Amino acid sequence: MNSFWQDMRYGARTLWKSPGFTLVAILALGLGIGANTTIFSAVNALLLRPFSFRETDRLMMVWESIPRLNMEQGSVAPANFLDLRGATDSFESIAAFNGASFNLAGDARPERIEGARVSPDLFAVLGVGAARGRTFTAEEEQPGRDPVAVISDGLWRRRFGADPSMVGRVVILNDRPTEIVGVMPEGFDFPRGGAELWTPFVFDDKTKDARGWHYLRVVGRLKPGVTREAAQSEVAAVGERLARDYPQTNAERGFNVQSLVEAETRGPRPYLVLSLGAVLFVLLIACANVANLLLLRAASRGREIAIRTALGASRWRIVRQLLTESLMLALAGGALGLLLSVWGVDLIARAMPANFARLISGWHNLGIDWNVFGFTLLLSLATGVVFGLVPALNASKTNLNESLKEGGRSATEGRGRRRMRAALVIAEVALSLVLLAGAGLMTRSFMGLANVNPGFDPERVLTTGVDLSFSKYEDPRARVRFYEQVAASLAARPEVEAAGAVSNIPMGWNDNSAYYTVEGRPAPEPGREPLANYHVATPTYFAALGTPLLRGRAFEPRDTLDTPPVAVVSTLMAERQFPNEDPLGRRLKIGKTSVEIVGVVGSVRHEPFADMGDEERPTIYVAHAQQPWHTMSLVVRAKEGGDPSSLTPVVRAAVEEADPNQPVFDVRTMRQVMTETMAPQRISAGMFVGFALIALLLAAVGIYAVVSYTVAQRTHEIGVRMALGAQARDIFRLIIGQGMGVILVGLGVGLLAAFAVTRAMAAILYGVSATDFATFSLISLLLALVAFVACFVPARRATKVDPVEALRYE
Numbered sequence: 026m027n028s029f030w031q032d033m034r035y036g037a038r039t040l041w042k043s044p045g046f047t048l049v050a051i052l053a054l055g056l057g058i059g060a061n062t063t064i065f066s067a068v069n070a071l072l073l074r075p076f077s078f079r080e081t082d083r084l085m086m087v088w089e090s091i092p093r094l095n096m097e098q099g100s101v102a103p104a105n106f107l108d109l110r111g112a113t114d115s116f117e118s119i120a121a122f123n124g125a126s127f128n129l130a131g132d133a134r135p136e137r138i139e140g141a142r143v144s145p146d147l148f149a150v151l152g153v154g155a156a157r158g159r160t161f162t163a164e165e166e167q168p169g170r171d172p173v174a175v176i177s178d179g180l181w182r183r184r185f186g187a188d189p190s191m192v193g194r195v196v197i198l199n200d201r202p203t204e205i206v207g208v209m210p211e212g213f214d215f216p217r218g219g220a221e222l223w224t225p226f227v228f229d230d231k232t233k234d235a236r237g238w239h240y241l242r243v244v245g246r247l248k249p250g251v252t253r254e255a256a257q258s259e260v261a262a263v264g265e266r267l268a269r270d271y272p273q274t275n276a277e278r279g280f281n282v283q284s285l286v287e288a289e290t291r292g293p294r295p296y297l298v299l300s301l302g303a304v305l306f307v308l309l310i311a312c313a314n315v316a317n318l319l320l321l322r323a324a325s326r327g328r329e330i331a332i333r334t335a336l337g338a339s340r341w342r343i344v345r346q347l348l349t350e351s352l353m354l355a356l357a358g359g360a361l362g363l364l365l366s367v368w369g370v371d372l373i374a375r376a377m378p379a380n381f382a383r384l385i386s387g388w389h390n391l392g393i394d395w396n397v398f399g400f401t402l403l404l405s406l407a408t409g410v411v412f413g414l415v416p417a418l419n420a421s422k423t424n425l426n427e428s429l430k431e432g433g434r435s436a437t438e439g440r441g442r443r444r445m446r447a448a449l450v451i452a453e454v455a456l457s458l459v460l461l462a463g464a465g466l467m468t469r470s471f472m473g474l475a476n477v478n479p480g481f482d483p484e485r486v487l488t489t490g491v492d493l494s495f496s497k498y499e500d501p502r503a504r505v506r507f508y509e510q511v512a513a514s515l516a517a518r519p520e521v522e523a524a525g526a527v528s529n530i531p532m533g534w535n536d537n538s539a540y541y542t543v544e545g546r547p548a549p550e551p552g553r554e555p556l557a558n559y560h561v562a563t564p565t566y567f568a569a570l571g572t573p574l575l576r577g578r579a580f581e582p583r584d585t586l587d588t589p590p591v592a593v594v595s596t597l598m599a600e601r602q603f604p605n606e607d608p609l610g611r612r613l614k615i616g617k618t619s620v621e622i623v624g625v626v627g628s629v630r631h632e633p634f635a636d637m638g639d640e641e642r643p644t645i646y647v648a649h650a651q652q653p654w655h656t657m658s659l660v661v662r663a664k665e666g667g668d669p670s671s672l673t674p675v676v677r678a679a680v681e682e683a684d685p686n687q688p689v690f691d692v693r694t695m696r697q698v699m700t701e702t703m704a705p706q707r708i709s710a711g712m713f714v715g716f717a718l719i720a721l722l723l724a725a726v727g728i729y730a731v732v733s734y735t736v737a738q739r740t741h742e743i744g745v746r747m748a749l750g751a752q753a754r755d756i757f758r759l760i761i762g763q764g765m766g767v768i769l770v771g772l773g774v775g776l777l778a779a780f781a782v783t784r785a786m787a788a789i790l791y792g793v794s795a796t797d798f799a800t801f802s803l804i805s806l807l808l809a810l811v812a813f814v815a816c817f818v819p820a821r822r823a824t825k826v827d828p829v830e831a832l833r834y835e
Contacts, residue, residue, distance in 0.1 A: 037353065039350060043322070046318060046322055047354070049314075049318065049726055049730075050315050050318050050319075050354045050358070051354060051357045051358045051361060052358075052361070053311040053314045053315050053318075053358070053723050053726070054311055054312075054315055054354065054355060054357075054358025054359070054361070054362065055357075055358045055359075055360075055361030055362045055364075055365055056307065056311060056362070056365065056719050056723070057304075057307050057308040057309075057310070057311030057312065057358075057362070057719075058308065058311075058358060058359055058361075058362030058363075058365075058366075058401055058404055059361065059362035059363070059364070059365025059366045059369060060304040060307045060308070060365075060366075060369070060716060060719065061304045061305065061307070061308050061362075061404070062362055062363065062365075062366035062369075062393070062397055062400065062401045063304070063365070063366045063369030063370055063373070064297070064300045064301050064303075064304045064712075065301070065304075065397060065400060066366065066370050066391065066392065066393055066397050067297055067300075067370070067373060067391060068297050068301055069396070069397065070387050070388075070390035070391045070392070071290060071293050071297060071385060071386070071387045071388065071390075071391065072286075072290050072293070072294060072297055072298075072387075074387065074390065075286060075289060075290055075386040075387025075390065076215070076285070076286070076289075076386065076387065077212065078151045078152050078153060079151075079152030079153075080152065080246075081285065081286060082284070082286075083246050083247040083249075084150070084151070084244060084245075084246055084247075084284070084285035084286075085116075085244065085245050085246075085247060085253060085256060085282050085283065085284055085285060086098075086242065086243065086244055086282070086283045086284070086285055086288040086289075087101070087109065087119070087243040087244070087245060087260060087280055087281070087282055088100075088101070088243070088280065088281045088282075088283065088288075089101050089102070089105065089239060089264075089278055089279070089280060089281075090264075090278070090279050090280065090281040091277055091278055091279075092277070092279070093277055093553070094556075097281050097283075098281070098283070098288065099239060099278075100123075100239040100240050100241055100242060101121065101239060101241045101242070101243050102235055102236045102237065102238055102239045102240075102241070102274070103121075103228065103232045103233065103235045103238070103241060104232075104233060104234055104235050104236045105236060105267060105275070106121045106241050106243055107228065107233060108263065108267060109243065109260065109263055109280065112263050113245075113256070113259055113260060113263065114248075114259065115245075115247060115248060115251045115255055115256035115259050115260075116245035116246060116247060116248065116251075116256065117150075117245075117246045117247070117248050118146050118149055118150050118245065118246055119146075119150065119243060119244070119245035119246075120143065120144045120145075120146045120147035120149075120150045120243070120244055120245070121143070121144045121147075121226060121241040121242065121243050121244075122141045122142065122143040122144065122147055122216060122226070122241070122242055122244070123141065123142055123226070123240050123241050123242060124139075124140075124141050124216060124218055124220075125140055125141055125142045125224070126138065126139055126140065126490075126492050126656070126690070127140055127174075127198050127199055127222055127224070128198070128199050128200070128492060128494055128686075128687070128688055129184070129196060129197070129198055129222075129688075130196075130197040130198075130200070130686050134688070135686050135687065135688035136184070136688050137490070137492065137688045137689070137690035137691075138180065138221050138222045139218055139219045139220055139221060139222075139383075140220045140221055140222035140223055140224070141216055141220050141223050141224075142223075142224050142225070142226040143161070143223050143224075143225065143226055144166055144225070144226050145160070145161035145162055145163050145165055145166050145225055146163070147223075147244070148160040148161070148175075150244055150245060150246045151215060151244075151246075152246070153209070153210065153213055154210075155175065155207035155208060155209055155210075156178065156207075156208055156209060156210040156211070157181075157191070157192050157207060157208040158175075158192035158193075158205070158206050158207035158208060159206055159207045160175055160206075160207055161173065161175070161206075161223075161225045165225040166225050166226060166227060166228055167227070167228070168227050168228075168229040168230075170225075170227075171204065172198065172201050172202070172203040172204070172224065173203065173204045173205075173206045173224070173225065174196075174198060174203050174204070174205055174206070174222055174223065174224045175205070175206060175207040175208070175209060175222070175223045175224075176191075176205055176207075176208055176209070176221065176222050176223075177208070177209050177213060177214075177220070177221040177222065178208060178209060178210060178211040178212070178213070179211075179221060180221040180222060181208045191205055191208060192205060192206065192207060192208065193205070193206070198222075198224075199494040199495065199496060199497075200494040200496045200497040200686070201494075201496050203224070209223075212389065214386075214389060216242070217289060217383070217384055217385065217386045218383055218384055219383035226241075236271055236274035236275060237274045237616070244285060253282055253284065256282045257281070257282040260279075260280035260281075260282055261279055261280060263280060264278060264279035264280040265279065272551050273551050274551075276550070276551035277551075277553070289386040290386060290387075292384070292385065292705075293385055293705070295788055295789050296705050296708075296709045296789065299463070299709070299713075299785065299786060299789070300709065300712055300713075302782070302785075303460055303463060303712070303713055303716045304716060306456045306459060306460050306716070306720065307460070307716050307719055307720055308404075309452070309456055310452075310453050310456045310457060310460075310719075310720045310723050310724065311723055312411075313449045313452050313453045313456075313727065314449075314453060314723045314724075314726060314727040315354070315358075316449055317446055317449045317450065317453075317727050317730060317731060318727075318730055319351060320445065320446055320449075348410070351410075352406065352410070355406060355410075356406070359401055359404065359406075362401055363393075363398065363401050366393060366397070366401070367393055370391060370392060370393055373391070373708065374391055376704070376707075376708050376711070377704055377708065378700075378701040378704055380691070380693070380701055381701050381702075381704045381705075446731050446734075447731075447767050449727070450727060450728055450731055450767050450768070450771065451767060451770050451771040451774060452771070453720075453723065453724040453727050453728070453771070454724055454728075454767075454768055454771025454772060454774075454775060454808065454812065455771045455772075455774040455775035455778055456720065456775070456778075457717070457720040457721055457723075457724040457775070457808060458771070458772060458775025458776065458778070458779055458804065458805065458808055459775055459778050459779045459782050459783075460713070460716055460717040460720045461717045461720070461721065461804040461807065461808060462775075462779040462783055462800065462801055462804050463713050463717070463779075463782070463783055463786060464710070464713040464714045464716070464717035465717075465797075465800040465801075465803065465804050466783060466786060466790055466793055466795065466797060466800055467706070467709055467710040467713045467714070467786070467790075468710050468713075468714060469792070469793045469797070469800060470706060470710070470789070470790045470791045470792060470793050471703070471706045471707060471710040473791050473792030473793060474703055474706055474791050474792070475703070477630065477791075478630075479531060479532070479629060479630045479699065480531075480572060480627050480628050480629035480630055481531065481570045481571045481572045481627075481629055481695075482570070482571030483571075483694075483695040483696045483698075483699055484571075484695075484696065485522070485662055485663040485664075485665075485667055485668075485669050486569070486570065486571070486660060486661070486662050486663075486669055486694060486695035486696075487660075487661045487662075487663070487669040487670065487672045487673065487676065487692070487693075487694055487695070488530050488533075488658050488659065488660055488661075488691070488692075488693055488694070488695055488698065489658065489659050489661075489673075489676050489689045489690070489691060489692040489693075490656070490657075490658050490659075490689065490690045490691040491508075491511075491526075491656070491657055491658070491659060491680060491687065491689055491690075492655060492656040492690075493507060493655040493656070493684075493687070494655070495655060498655060501586065501653040502586065502653070504653035504654070504655060505585075505586075505649065505650050505653045507683050507684065507687075508526050508563060508649060508653075508657060509563075509650075510682075510683045511524075511526075511659065511679050511680055511682075511683050512524045512525055512526065512563060512565055512659075514679040514682060514683070515659075515661055515675065515676065515679050516565070518675055519664070520663060520664055520667055520671070520672065520675065521661055521662070521663065521664065521672065521675070522569075522662045522663060522664045522665070522667075523565055523568040523569040523661075523662045524565060524569050524659065524660070524661045524662070525562065525563045525564070525565035525566030525567070525568065525569040525570070525659075525660050526562070526563045526566060526649065526657040526658060526659050526660065527560055527561065527562045527563070527566045527570075527657065527658055527660060528560050528561040528562070528649075528654050528656070528657055528658070529560055529631070529658070530658045530660065530695070530698065531570075531629050531630060531631045531698075532630065532631065532632070532698055532699055532702045533658070533698060536558060536631050536632070537558070537559050537560065538556055538557060538558055538559055538642065539556070539557060539559035539615050539616070539645070540554035540555065540556055540615075540616075541554065541555060541556075541557055541613050541614060541615045541645065542554055542555075542613070542614045543602055543611065543612075543613060543614075544611075544612040544613065544614055544619060545611075545612070555602075556642060557598060557642055557643045557644060557645045558595075558631050558642050558643070558644040558645065559615070559644075559645050559647075560631075560644065560645070560646050560647075561646070561647055561648075561649045561652050561654045561657070562580065562593075562646045562647075562648070562649060563580065563648075563649045563650075563657075564579055564580040564581055564582065564584075564648070566646075566660060567579050567593075567626055568662075569660040569661060569662045570629075570660050570662075570695075571662065572626050572627050572629055573626065573627045574624060574625075574626050575596060575625045575626060575627060576599075576608075576609060576624060576625040577593075577609045577622075577623050577624035577625055578623055578624045579593060579624055579626070580593065580646075580648040580649075580650070582650075584648040584650055584651055585650050585651065586650065586651055586653075588651070589621060590618055590619065590620040590621070590647065590648070590651050590652075591620060591621050591622075591623045591647075591648060591651070592613060592620040592621065592622050592623070592645055592646060592647050592648075593622070593623065593624040593625070593626055593645075593646040594608060594613075594622055594624075594625055594626075594643065594644065594645055594646070595625070595626060595627070595628040595629065595643050595644040595645075596625060596626070596627055596628045597628040597641060597642075597643040597644070598625075598643030598644060598645065599625050601643055602643075608622050608625060609622055609623065609624070609625070610622065613645065615645065615647075620645075620647060626646070628641070628643075628644070629644065631644065658691075659676060659680075659689075660695075661675075661676060669694045669695070669696075670694055673692050676689065676692070677689055705789075706789070706791075709789070721807075721808070721811055724808075724811070724812070725811050725812070725814070725815045726815075728764070728768065728812050728815035728816060729815040729816075729818065729819065731764075732760065732764045732815065732816050732819045732820070733818075733819040733822075735760070735763075735764075735819075736760060736819045736820070736822060736823045743756055743823055746759075753824035754824075756820075756823050756824050757820050757821065757823070757824050760816065760819065760820035760823050761813070761816050761817070761820045764812075764815075764816035764820070765809075765812065765813065765816060768809065768812040768813075768816075769809075772805055772808065772809060775805075775808075776801065776805065779801065780796050780801075783795045783796060784796070
């Protein structure tokens with residue numbers, strides 16, 4: 026034990042006397058380990074353990090699928106779900122749910138609550154019971170039952186002050202008295218989207234027969250021992266039977282089974298997997314850098330080790346001493362890495378907008394835990410052992426006679442060590458090039474998204490959601506009057522240029538679609554109807570959003586429930602369906618409704634930026650006065666020079682004037698909506714750039730250290746060359762040529778690796794190829810330039826060698 030502490034004290038003094046080496050080694054390891062711990066924490070929380078349910082591996086999502094359209098994850102129609110629930114033996118139980126919003130009124134200000142309507146056995150499927158009270162009974166999915174609800178722990182504490190008598194209390198939910206029968210445990214958040222309240226899904230006679238309306242999501246728990254493949258085979262047979270029995274609605278439709286974790290993590294998965302690969306590259310670069318530094322340091326200490334050996338130190342004692350120093354560096358780097366990872370996780374959490382974060386399963390789990398800490402510690406120790414052992418063993422093989430000579434350093438330098446250092450530099454350069462190429466592609470993709478023309482003018486536009494209760498606004502004309510009154514009240518304000526409403530704002534993650542046919546043409550086969558975005562809009566919506574009217578007219582006050590239905594279509598719809606004819610006056614059939622096209626507006630990108638790679642769909646707009654939806658988004662444009670965020674109190678006042686108990690929610694500017702949908706690309710691009718800069722810095726340090734050491738080792742040789750007449754430029758070319766030769770090999774290897782690796786990024790890139798020539802060329806030139814600068818400084822120093830000093834002791 027005394028010798029151990031002696032090694033520790035001596036190692037600390039030695040490292041303290043070499044602050045440059047110590048700082049670079051600790052920083053390299055800290056950056057590598059910190060980056061890996063940060064991303065591993067995110068992967069652990071968002072991909073590996075997003076849920077804390079019982080036996081999560083047995084939980085499966087069941088989707089409707091249309092193989093012809095390559096659609097594997099479609100929502101399920103209610104009647105199809107009921108057939109599925111009654112005809113499968115692979116599942117212990119199976120449940121349906123769909124996202125919903127609720128207007129909660131009472132003593133406090135009306136509040137919009139996110140939640141879900143669920144079949145009663147959902148909580149049993151997930152294996153989670155109520156912390157207080159109970160969940161739902163099977164009878165409560167039948168029509169005619171008194172309304173009941175279950176609330177989250179967060180809502181119970183935030184809205185009701187953690188009232189212990191909350192179970193059994195009646196609240197006003199969507200203008201109906203509703204009994205709270207249970208409070209869920211802390212941390213329960215399903216389905217994703219910030220659910221805080223759950224009500225039973227009621228299967229009335231109309232719902233039980235609905236096969237053309239697909240909006241439910243289905244989750245089931247497999248029986249013990251049943252595989253996913255067995256369940257898939259069973260539900261596929263059910264799908265084939267339904268396609269035969271109901272060809273008008275189920276033709277070409279089937280069912281697809283997918284694990285819950287896989288289904289709920291498909292959004293962040295590609296970004297996290299690529300980030301994990303990137304940080305592993307950073308760690309490899311850091312380790313290569315430290316290994317090179319340790320090799321150089323061990324070689325430069327040859328005389329010291331020779332003296333200690335001559336004084337009686339055994340080889341094991343020399344190895345133990347050098348290994349102790351390596352472990353001290355590794356522990357210090359691990360400690361720094363842990364601190365950096367805590368900061369990194371917090372940075373990621375802060376960078377993600379709240380509206381976007383609630384859509385990511387497991388986001389509330391994001392953070393450093395003891396597993397990650399243990400991983401960091403073990404990684405640090407392994408790094409110290411692996412990259413400290415080889416230099417220590419090499420250094421202990423000391424030739425005393427040569428090492429004790431003044432010029433012995435050059436003599437003892439073996440070809441194997443030079444090759445090892447060159448190989449490490451090549452690896453650093455190659456890995457750095459791969460990271461830089463990835464960062465370049467992600468940056469170009471993000472810039473491409475930022476410059477996309479959305480088809481509207483997002484400046485000076487404020488949006489906010491309104492959800493009218495079904496009971497209070499059962500009369501469709503009452504819904505029409507409400508939105509007309511709010512729009513007129515806003516338009517009368519001097520700070521407002523235009524105001525309207527739409528069922529789904531662009532890029533709002535809640536798009537709606539519908540199948541349609543063109544009247545007068547042969548009807549397509551069942552299941553092969555074309556699909557379009559489907560939106561309900563008020564007459565002034567297009568002016569408020571800034572979407573140009575190109576042909577015909579927009580909706581007008583004369584378009585009412587008593588007049589023939591009309592529609593406005595996007596230019597993409599007109600170009601696809603009516604390429605050589607006038608679309609105005611043509612009729613479309615949507616479901617059982619026939620609408621006449623009266624106008625054409627500019628195409629709007631409704632897909633969020635995360636889905637920009639998907640094929641753009643045409644859009645059909647119908648008049649709200651003819652299809653009065655309850656849930657709409659107000660769109661308000663401020664006057665020229667106005668700040669849209671300042672319109673928030675104006676909008677709230679207009680809504681309260683129309684209905685004092687009506688809450689508004691999701692108040693955002695249109696620019697904010699667009700920015701939030703780019704959050705994955707922005708964060709991923711930022712992380713890739715950060716990792717690439719770290720890699721570039723480490724590679725530059727590694728190259729500089731190797732070339733500097735080479736110059737120091739070859740001082741005698743350089744002196745001889747200069748004594749024999751070599752000019753400074755000859756020495757400069759010699760050092761630069763040998764250094765850049767290794768760099769060029771690394772660039773070649775890196776380009777080959779980058780061309781192979783970046784193909785995995787193709788799915789998340791927009792507007793740029795995964796093997797873009799311009800990006801690869803610029804990145805290669807940048808890395809070559811940095812490498813040249815790293816070689817230039819020691820090469821310049823080599824030209825200043827004094828031949829007399831270099832040959833003095835010969």
